[in-house]
Amino acid sequence: MPGMSDAELREMTQEERVNALGMTTEQLTGKSLYIEFDPDAQERFAYPWAPDVDFNKRTEVDASDLTNTEVNSRVRDLMAEGYGTIVLQNPRGKHSLAVGILSRLNLIIEGSTGYFGVGLIDGPNVRINGRVGWSCAENMMSGTVVVEKNAGSTFGAAIRGGDLVCKGSVGSRTGIDMKGGTIIVGGDTGALSGFMMQRGRMVVCGNAGKNLGDSMYDGTIYVGGEIRSLGVDAVTADLTKLDREWLTRKLTQYGLMPGNGVDHFTKIVAGKQLWNYDNLEPNEKKLIL
Amino acid sequence: MCGIAGIIHKGHRANVGAEMTSMLQALKHRGPDSTGYAVYGDPVEGAYVMRLKIAEAEDMELGRSIHDRLEERIEAVDAILASHGAEVNVKERVRPYALRYVLNHDGDTGDMAEHIEETEGVEILSLGNGLELIKDLGDAGSVAEAYGLGDFEGTHGIGHTRMATESDVDIKSAHPYWAFPYNDVSVVHNGQITNYWIMRREMERKGHRFMSDCDSELLAVYTAHHLANGVPLEESLRRSIDEIDGVFTYLVCTRDQLGMAKDTMAAKPLVLYESDDLIAMASEEVAIRTIFPEEIDTHDPYDEEVRVWQA
Numbered sequence: 001m002p003g004m005s006d007a008e009l010r011e012m013t014q015e016e017r018v019n020a021l022g023m024t025t026e027q028l029t030g031k032s033l034y035i036e037f038d039p040d041a042q043e044r045f046a047y048p049w050a051p052d053v054d055f056n057k058r059t060e061v062d063a064s065d066l067t068n069t070e071v072n073s074r075v076r077d078l079m080a081e082g083y084g085t086i087v088l089q090n091p092r093g094k095h096s097l098a099v100g101i102l103s104r105l106n107l108i109i110e111g112s113t114g115y116f117g118v119g120l121i122d123g124p125n126v127r128i129n130g131r132v133g134w135s136c137a138e139n140m141m142s143g144t145v146v147v148e149k150n151a152g153s154t155f156g157a158a159i160r161g162g163d164l165v166c167k168g169s170v171g172s173r174t175g176i177d178m179k180g181g182t183i184i185v186g187g188d189t190g191a192l193s194g195f196m197m198q199r200g201r202m203v204v205c206g207n208a209g210k211n212l213g214d215s216m217y218d219g220t221i222y223v224g225g226e227i228r229s230l231g232v233d234a235v236t237a238d239l240t241k242l243d244r245e246w247l248t249r250k251l252t253q254y255g256l257m258p259g260n261g262v263d264h265f266t267k268i269v270a271g272k273q274l275w276n277y278d279n280l281e282p283n284e285k286k287l288i289l
Numbered sequence: 290m291c292g293i294a295g296i297i298h299k300g301h302r303a304n305v306g307a308e309m310t311s312m313l314q315a316l317k318h319r320g321p322d323s324t325g326y327a328v329y330g331d332p333v334e335g336a337y338v339m340r341l342k343i344a345e346a347e348d349m350e351l352g353r354s355i356h357d358r359l360e361e362r363i364e365a366v367d368a369i370l371a372s373h374g375a376e377v378n379v380k381e382r383v384r385p386y387a388l389r390y391v392l393n394h395d396g397d398t399g400d401m402a403e404h405i406e407e408t409e410g411v412e413i414l415s416l417g418n419g420l421e422l423i424k425d426l427g428d429a430g431s432v433a434e435a436y437g438l439g440d441f442e443g444t445h446g447i448g449h450t451r452m453a454t455e456s457d458v459d460i461k462s463a464h465p466y467w468a469f470p471y472n473d474v475s476v477v478h479n480g481q482i483t484n485y486w487i488m489r490r491e492m493e494r495k496g497h498r499f500m501s502d503c504d505s506e507l508l509a510v511y512t513a514h515h516l517a518n519g520v521p522l523e524e525s526l527r528r529s530i531d532e533i534d535g536v537f538t539y540l541v542c543t544r545d546q547l548g549m550a551k552d553t554m555a556a557k558p559l560v561l562y563e564s565d566d567l568i569a570m571a572s573e574e575v576a577i578r579t580i581f582p583e584e585i586d587t588h589d590p591y592d593e594e595v596r597v598w599q600a
Contacts, residue, residue: 092582093574111584114575131587133574134558150588153555171589172555191555191592209591 047122050103053084064090068097079105093133098126115152118145121162134171137164140181146254153190156183159200165254172209175202178219186256192231194221194268203247203265205256213268217275221268222247224258235271243267290452291464291479292316293559294571295540296580297445297547297598301566305329306433306441312569312576313429313448319572320452323463324432325424327475328446329600332419332544336378337392337472340414340422341366341405344386345459348410358410359385365408373401383436384425386460387414399470403498412461412500417473419443419544424463444600445547447540449477455504462503465542468513469498473544476512478505479572480537480557488533508539516543526550526595540570548597555592562587568598 059078063071071088075098078086085106091097095114098107098121105124109117112130122141127148134152137145140159146167153171156164161181169187173195180200191209194202197216207225214231221234222243230236239262247262294312296305305328313324330338343362348355363382370377370392379391394401402413415422423436429450433439449464456462468474482488482504489499489507497510511533515525522541526548536556541548549570551559560574562585569577574587590596 090582092578095573095575112574112578112587114573130584131574133560149586152558152560152589169588172592190589191553 047102050123051079052082053079053104054082055084055104055106057083058085058087059083060087060089062089063092063094063097068094071097072099075101075107079103091130095133098124112149121145131168132166136166137162140164142181150187151185155185155189156181159183163250163254165256167254167256169206174204175200178202182250184250184254184256188225191228194219194234195231197221197270201246203250205251205258213270215274216268216270218270218272222262222265223268224262224265227266227268230268233271233274234268237267237269239263239265239267290319292319292450292572292576293447293464293477293479293538293540294449294569294576295445295447295477295542295547295549296567296569297600298567299565299598299600302331302442302444303567304440305443305446306438308569308580309446309448310429310433310438311579312571313450315576315579316450316572317428320450321428322453322458323424323426323451323460324429324449325422325451325464325477326432326438326446326448327415327420327422327465327467327477327542328438328441328443329419329473329542329544330421330441330443332417332473334418335393335395337390337394337398337416337418338421339390339392339416340387341390341411342387342414342460343411345461346384346386346426347459349385356385362408362411363388366405366411369401369404369408373404375401387423387425387436389421398472402470406498406500413467413469415467415475416470417467417544420467420473420475420542422465422467422475424449424460424465426458426460426463444545445542447475447477447542447547449479455481456502461501464503464505466503466506466509468509468516468541469500471513471516473542474509474512474516475542476505476509476539478508478537478539480539480552481535482507482533482537483535484533485535504535505539508533508537508541512541522546522548523595523597526597530593530595538572545600546597547600548595549590550595551590551592553593555590559590560587561590561596 088109091111093114096116097113099119101124102122107126109128114133116135119138124143126145131149132151135154138157142161144163146165150168151166151170155170155174158177159181160179163182165184167186172190174189174193175183176195178200179198183202185204188206189204192211194213197219199219202221205224208223208227210228211231213234251257375392375394377392381389425432464477465475485504492510538551538557538559562569
């Protein structure tokens with residue numbers, strides 16, 4: 001490494017080595033996180049094939065008699081025609097609605113969706129005026145998804161970026177394997193939330209079920225209510241001024257700021273006793289070890 | 290994967306047959322192998338409805354000889370009923386291999402049921418004052434049509450669409466399971482029970498019988514064991530979470546109750562809709578939406594959650 005000898009690296013703690021190598025333990029990735037810290041960078045992340053949509057051009061799709069594939073095709077066709085605001089009526093719990101949207105779009109879903117709704121998205125702003133089933137927004141890369149009612153299990157599984165918000169309560173394994181982004185739950189969350197979480201932040205305004213943050217590698221979980229139990233290698237940490245400011249900003253943004261503020265939130269992080277946290281490529285590891 | 294669904298109306302009757310059919314048809318993609326219903330009409334003391342199968346559906350392909358054997362089995366059942374003093378009011382051969390009896394009986398129904406099942410090829414699917422248990426190969430629409438379920442009026446019911454993973458595609462492995470010999474108790478299950486053989490041997494030592502190798506049957510036997518020993522349904526459901534290993538969500542119906550239990554991992558789905566008039570539940574919300582097209586509030590029960598509702 002430039003300006004640093006192997007001997008010097010060997011003298012350092014693991015955390016110092018990682019920092020010296022420019023590898024922070026919380027590498028914020030995902031488009032929306034870049035946007036959050038660098039608004040000017042937004043343009044760089046548009047896919048070349050993304051349709052040029054106009055948010056003022058609005059239309060509706062009635063999903064009553066359409067299959068989920070037909071609904072998704074209709075949404076894509078409308079985006080290709082330049083529609084930037086699409087209202088989806090009568091989704092009636094259908095699965096896999098509005099998946100794979102990789103560009104800007106204002107999507108309003110008037111009702112509830114089934115499994116895997118708005119999965120694999122990168123960019124759209126989605127409001128769901130209903131409930132969502134299991135695995136909502138799985139693998140989301142960026143954008144915002146706001147669910148007005150409750151959500152099923154594995155809410156935000158493996159998301160990498162963006163803001164995923166449920167104003168009601170969610171099922172179990174929320175944010176399992178999340179690798180970035182922000183999940184906010186207005187109510188309670190079930191067991192094993194944050195299981196194997198790697199990066200990003202999760203906020204639960206209500207209570208959390210058992211084994212919270214089990215085997216988490218990194219990232220941060222904030223809980224406003226009671227925690228039934230912490231999982232393996234999940235530990236509490238001090239709530240800093242930065243945490244309070246960030247929580248206040250995010251919860252206010254989505255109308256979920258508790259009346260009694262955020263001082264009572266518990267912060268959970270990885271104890272980092274379970275895994276190898278070198279986070280280095282093999283050739284880099286050779287230099288250090 | 291399998292799909293389960295249930296509905297219970299509070300204090301009134303409704304077309305439970307049509308409601309269950311529509312929910313189960315929407316869950317066909319979770320299990321196309323077989324479909325089953327346990328629906329509950331008005332219970333009548335002393336009058337029993339008995340559903341039984343005298344062969345598997347695939348046995349009907351064995352040729353002419355099977356038909357002669359089926360006639361012999363029916364005669365044997367009738368003789369046993371008579372020997373126990375049962376008065377048969379209705380006898381319907383709904384399918385070549387499935388019969389429905391309505392009978393009066395004031396003796397030990399458990400003893401009578403055991404006697405009937407000594408007949409080769411005969412399995413009682415259900416026996417009770419209000420329960421009608423129907424299960425067969427195919428999807429919900431075809432089973433409902435074959436058994437005339439479309440206009441069944443009742444208070445509550447549960448159902449199942451099966452994807453066979455642990456045992457054969459046949460009627461004996463289809464759900465629901467009747468909690469033999471406990472009247473009016475039925476069970477549907479989505480999941481896998483990992484201490485099945487340990488628990489099965491324990492139940493067999495206590496004198497319970499198993500008709501299939503399907504792990505879900507254990508839940509029916511387990512429930513029957515507790516209810517027969519005076520354990521309330523809710524307590525039985527709670528004990529099962531500690532004593533039965535695996536991933537499961539299951540529903541139990543009694544004459545006037547519907548209960549649910551979810552394992553410690555909450556690995557199997559269930560969506561609940563509760564209103565003042567009724568409670569509906571299914572593996573997926575899309576099933577509930579077939580009877581409530583308008584916007585409704587639903588939620589997922591959590592791990593280790595047990596609920597019991599009264600009709």
